[in-house]
């Protein structure tokens with residue numbers, strides 16, 4: 121099926137179903153509450169409040185099959201060159217399990233196990249030292265995943281270490297991070313796949329000088345030579361990364377060292393096992409029972425079928441408040457593309473803008489627009505069944521809010537007063553974790569990774585490159601001399617702004 125006819129058929133399906141409001145779709149087929157839901161390991165997901173019916177869903181699964189979803193999943197796990205523009209595989213699944221007889225994937229898994237042994241040794245060495253604080257220096261994929269997992273999985277009291285993150289090149293970030301820390305009791309991890317990222321090199325230099333002694337400086341990078349040269353870090357304190365793992369898919373590697381230091385190496389391995397359990401499900405399960413496929417096709421329905429331009433992720437658990445930040449990079453850096461693998465333009469739209477935050481706070485900030493604004497924003501609501509906090513009445517209130525919002529979004533409420541009317545018809549997916557364990561978080565993030573990949577397959581784009589971020593970096597490096605007053609900018613507007621920034 122050509123891209124054009126697929127889009128045409130999708131829009132025809134949407135047109136057919138859109139004639140029936142979401143609340144009536146649900147009322148007409150109450151069994152969808154049970155049938156439009158999946159339980160995979162610790163994760164239950166209900167798609168019953170999405171705006172498709174059974175026929176439309178069947179069409180979506182057929183279209184995904186025809187787009188080669190199953191073959192492309194196998195290619196991903198086998199270590200085939202799925203990142204065609206950079207000529208390499210994307211083997212984040214091999215960091216979590218040995219899923220393939222393909223030698224490339226199998227060797228990658230062996231490398232991952234060796235790196236895990238190194239991580240365990242670092243955790244043990246630092247645990248036996250005087251170090252109380254860890255500063256993790258990195259940005260993007262070398263920051264967002266570890267930052268989320270540390271925040272989500274650390275208990276209410278600090279564990280063996282307090283783990284801090286430094287990403288922004290703004291010197292105020294370094295100043296704030298280091299205030300109150302003792303350099304003699306602090307270790308720094310410089311995390312950068314390339315070791316050429318301006319923010320991390322500058323902040324790494326601040327950390328090295330502040331520590332005054334580089335024996336507590338560690339690096340995680342593909343570029344061992346540059347880490348060794350630029351920061352004088354000996355090989356035994358440099359942990360590996362590989363070009364076959366994308367930055368935003370790297371928290372499962374030694375990039376996850378901050379996580380292992382915060383929650384312990386055994387818990388980090390449970391995090392990997394949870395992801396591996398989801399990997400096995402996604403690889404082995406037919407699309408209509410496959411959680412990542414449901415999620416991906418729901419996104420396609422909302423984006424290409426309905427034309428919704430943004431997607432919210434709303435975490436009804438304080439510990440997951442950084443989930444939307446992490447997903448912004450995972451989804452938007454992976455799917456923010458407008459050409460296909462062969463360089464030809466994509467038909468229709470690709471990624472919507474992902475944004476979100478933590479419920480219930482967001483109910484009091486932007487939910488007004490979600491309920492009554494003119495733009496419909498589909499949302500993923502993430503809840504956790506079991507609370508680990510000793511306040512059951514709060515947990516019940518949190519759950520009541522989660523349920524109430526999804527119900528109100530879908531059903532709305534009539535009123536003779538237009539100001540007080542709720543149109544409803546606002547789709548959402550509800551994802552519930554049994555408990556916020558390392559394994560459950562691993563499974564959730566793996567599910568999102570595979571959903572992203574399956575969307576990329578549907579659109580025929582590369583989910584693993586990110587050339588779009590390069591131009592800004594190049595222009596910024598050209599402007600550095602101008603900021604130092606050693607050169608002038610070519611662009612007239614930049615010149616005017618520069619004059620003000622120079623003061």
Ligand SMILES: O=P(O)(O)OC[C@H]1O[C@](O)(CO)[C@@H](O)[C@@H]1O
Nearest residue numbers: 260261262312313314317367589
């Ligand atoms: O780990 P590195 O090489 O410092 O890169 C950091 C981040 O920069 C990017 O290249 C661009 O934002 C991301 O893809 C990556 O995660």
